[in-house]
Amino acid sequence: MTQLRVGLIGAGGIAGVHIAGWQQLGAQVSVYSRSGAVHLVQEYGVAEVDSLDALLAASDLVSILTPTTTHHHYAMAAIAAGKDVMCEKPLAESVTRAAEIVNAAQAAGVRLFPAHVVRFFPEYVQAKERLDQGLFGAAQVVRLSRASAAPAAGSWFFNEGLAGGIVRDQMIHDLDQARWLAGEVVQVEALQDPRTVNGVVPRPVTAKVFLTHESGAVSLLQGEWGPDSMPFHTSIAVEGDAGMWRFPLPVAAADDGAAEDTVGGQLPVQSPADSPYTLQIAEFAAALATGSPSRVSPLDGVMAVALAEAAYASIASGEPVEFSAAEVAGLLAH
Missing domain, CATH: 3.40.50.720 (NAD(P)-binding Rossmann-like Domain)
Structure with a gap:
């Protein structure tokens, strides 16, 4: 080979x-x-x-x-x-x-x-599998949170003109997850605290995004870029008409006895062999070798960007924004 x-x-x-x-x-x-x-x-x-x-x-x-x-x-x-x-x-x-x-x-x-890569984290994979198997019934509410130490002050991450911003960079993971778990979106509403000033995102900052799906399900997303001491942590909860499942993911702290001023992180701690990054790469390599599809399609990548754009439009207007998955898909050659 x-x-x-x-x-x-x-x-x-x-x-x-x-x-x-x-x-x-x-x-x-x-x-x-x-x-x-x-x-x-x-x-x-x-x-x-x-x-x-x-x-x-x-x-x-x-x-x-x-x-x-x-x-x-x-x-x-x-x-x-x-x-x-x-x-x-x-x-x-x-x-x-x-x-x-x-x-x-x-x-x-x-x-x-x-x-x-979040589509390859085992907890999110379990949620998707349980939904697909009908163990919760039809999805009604999906709750996703993601928090970490903020990127370095003054970096491009805080410049919305350079495609920075917490929604586009950090929360795009959960925008993709919400669509993966609950289906296409028809409305996006978002807010950010503090608000962006002259194109620069404050540090620290939090944001919330509310999605309404074609099925009638809703997704509630929260993101935070916190103080330097904040370790990376996420959570996921799915409520259906026949049950619910909640999974607070482990906090990735550098030291269990760390002091409050210990530097936090922006990535979960993983070993290379079982890292979701490795699982993602392995699936992409297998798809490349066999011509088979991957669980993340090019359309998925475009749709996540479109949802982030809609969230920023909502933050700017202070109003919900209608979203058309068909219009986004129509941008792609067929």
């Missing part, structure tokens, strides 16, 4: 879990980063290349781990070079740009895998 060559673009905090996942599968990994990747070379033994062209030449699949506004550029370059693409969420900074990536990949005959 030919060894898969994977090229990573970006060397930020998420790069390590992606590298560990690909190495678990025996892939050959190269990294290109405009800011350098010496720390990844030293820690993981990957190869560093000095240009995008060199990375494309050395790769069969390109994995994009850079800030959101660069996703479109790098994805289109990889697709033009005939490479399959895996892209961290959100797929792009706007639904229009996300659809352009999907349509380009389809036209070029390459695979596109939006990286919505």
Whole structure:
């Protein structure tokens, strides 16, 4: 079997879990980063290349781990070079740009895998399986929360003009989850506290998004970028007309006896072998090898961006926003 060559673009905090996942599968990994990747070379033994062209030449699949506004550029370059693409969420900074990536990949005959990793966390998989098996009856209420230490002050994450913001970056995981669990959405209502000022999101910040689904179910989402001491934690609860299931996920603290001023985190603690990131990568690799679909489709990536856009429109107007899944799907070539 030919060894898969994977090229990573970006060397930020998420790069390590992606590298560990690909190495678990025996892939050959190269990294290109405009800011350098010496720390990844030293820690993981990957190869560093000095240009995008060199990375494309050395790769069969390109994995994009850079800030959101660069996703479109790098994805289109990889697709033009005939490479399959895996892209961290959100797929792009706007639904229009996300659809352009999907349509380009389809036209070029390459695979596109939006990286919505929460679909691979076991607790969320259990919720989906139990709903599909009818163990709760029809879904009526889905509650999802996600909180972590805020990204570094002054970073692009807080600049909504650079596709930052808590809804687009952090809560997009749960926007995708709500749609996965309860189906297509017809209305989005959202609020943020404190509100964005001159395009800059305050730090810390919380946001809430309320989704109404075609089925009549509702999803209640809450996100928080908290103080530096806040550990990563999430929760999920599903209520149906025949039962309910609640799962508070374990808090990922660095030290059980940590003091309040201990630095928190933005990612859950996982070992490479059983990490959801590795499970995601393994499924994408299998889909690539066999031509089979993945549980995360290109449409899923576009729809999550569209829901985030609708949430921001609601925050700006202070009113609910009608949402048409059919209109979003209509942006894609068929």
